[in-house]
Structure formats: C-alpha cells, structure tokens
Amino acid sequence: MKFYLCIDDTDNLDSIGTGTIAEQIQEKIINRGYGPCSLVSRHQLFIHEDIPYTSHNSSMCFCGEAPDGTLNTIIELATNHLDTVAAVGSDPGLCVLAYDDRCHYDELMEFGIQAKKKILTKDDAMACARDHQIHLSEHGGTGQGIIGALAGVGLRLFGCDGEIKGALKNAVINQNYTVADLKNLPEVEQVLDLTSKEPLADTTLIRLGNRSKTVLYHHQYVLFVRRDENQQYTSLPKAEIRQLGEHFYV
C-alpha cells in the first residue's frame, strides 16, 4: 500500500516546527517496520490576513509504502504523536490517504492548487476528503489545520510543488560539484537548467550557492540551476525559488 501523510498547524511561536513533527511521525512509522518513506516536502499555501497561520502557512507531507491493511495503524501512530507534541494554541490537522491507482485524484489535486490561491474552509476540506475516502482529522484548537493537511496531500500528488525539507543542508556552500555528485545525494534526483528546464549532463559543474533547495518537479527532487555570463552554473537561493510562482512549475 502506498500512502500519503500530511500535517499542518501543529506549531506556535515557541514550539518545534511542523516539519520536525512530520519527520518524527515518519520515524515512528519506519520503527514499526513499514516503509520506505519519501523525504518530507513543504507546501506553501495562500498568504492572507484572514488565514490564522502562525508565521508562514505551509504544510508538511511525505509518502511511503506499508503493508496492506496497515492504514489504521499509521493513522493511530500519527494521531498519538500529534496529540502528544502539538503545541499549545495550535490547530493541528492530519490527512492520510491510502493511494489507489484505480482512483482519480484530480479534485484533490485541484483542492491543493486552490489552497495556494484563495481562502478555503474546513467544510470544503471535509467535503473533498469524504468524496475520496481520505482520513482527515482535527487534533485540537479550531482544527483549521485540516485544510492545509488535505491541500498538502493534493499538492504532493500533483507532483509539481514544494521544497524538500533538509535538502542540501550538508553540502558545502560555494563549492563546485558535478551533476553526478549531486545526484548521489538522496535529495537530488535531477539537475535542471532554469531556462530550458532540460537536464544537465552528469559531468557539468555546479556551484552550490547559499540556502539552496531542491523542489518537487514532475514527481522528482529537482535542483534548478542558472548559467551566468561566465557559463558557470549556480544553484538558486531559496528566496528566489519561492518567487518562481506556480506558473513556473506547470
């Protein structure tokens, strides 16, 4: 069974981040003997005054493999962990989808895309989850986090959204790497030219800039790089990645 799990709104100003909690849940799932699991992706949702996010309105998602019939165990593991560690004053939501390749998830993906552009409600989320038989649960506070949690699963399924948590954290800044070297890292599956969106040869040298990230692009962990006037390829800083906008990805 392939599953997708996403959480949102688990933090407050002084707590650990939602991404860390997602990794802790993943660790518990792996310790139970399930897996493998993917890296965690961070999905930026709509920034608006009327949305009660803590500071950046993003949700954290991963997918994994587990034996058939273990969905309820996964939900229970995640629920117990969320109920234990979610921060005071937060509004956590949990979404878990058991993927069925006979189903169409267009509406769910569209929910995720819309959650990046406009304000959606808990009722919208519950209706979408019900239609697709997806587990969606509130874990305290207003439970508003179910909106982002469902959106995160939709966006991960969509496959062209989200930064990879922890990506390139251990790479040396301002050092040159070949594309082949970078593709040996678990968080880099492909290195693409920003302009052409074409893959670069394994022997191409890339200078790794500060605060760069891989992103989900057509279901792969992709590092986008740009060629400068000296024909040197450099990775994009995170601030620039976040400004690429949704039209870049599709």
Added chain:
Amino acid sequence: MSDQHQLPMEAWEQAQTLAINCPEFKPDVEEEWLAEESVSCYNCRYRRLVGGGIRCMKSLFNF
C-alpha cells in the same frame, strides 16, 4: 495595519540591520529561513509572511 509596520520582500540589508539590533530576534527553524544572513528579520520566528513582505509580530517595525 499600515505599511510602516511591514518590511517588503528583498530588503535584505535593512532586515539584517534591524535584526542585529533587535532584542526580540529569535531564529525560526532553518527550514523557514529566507535570507542568506542568519540574523535577519526574514529568518526570525516572530515575523509573519504577509502579502508582499513580512510583518513583525512583536510590533517592532516602526519606520
């Protein structure tokens, strides 16, 4: 709230200077850092992303 309490995106130098001198600066989880400089309002736990920039949740932007 008026724009005087908001810092636009990419005011990197101003955000660094403000944060260095700010008694309330606290780094957010690294995953959420935006600025290259570690100490910057863009990397602070007490900033909130708003349309077109960030706002200080400690109300310390008074330009």
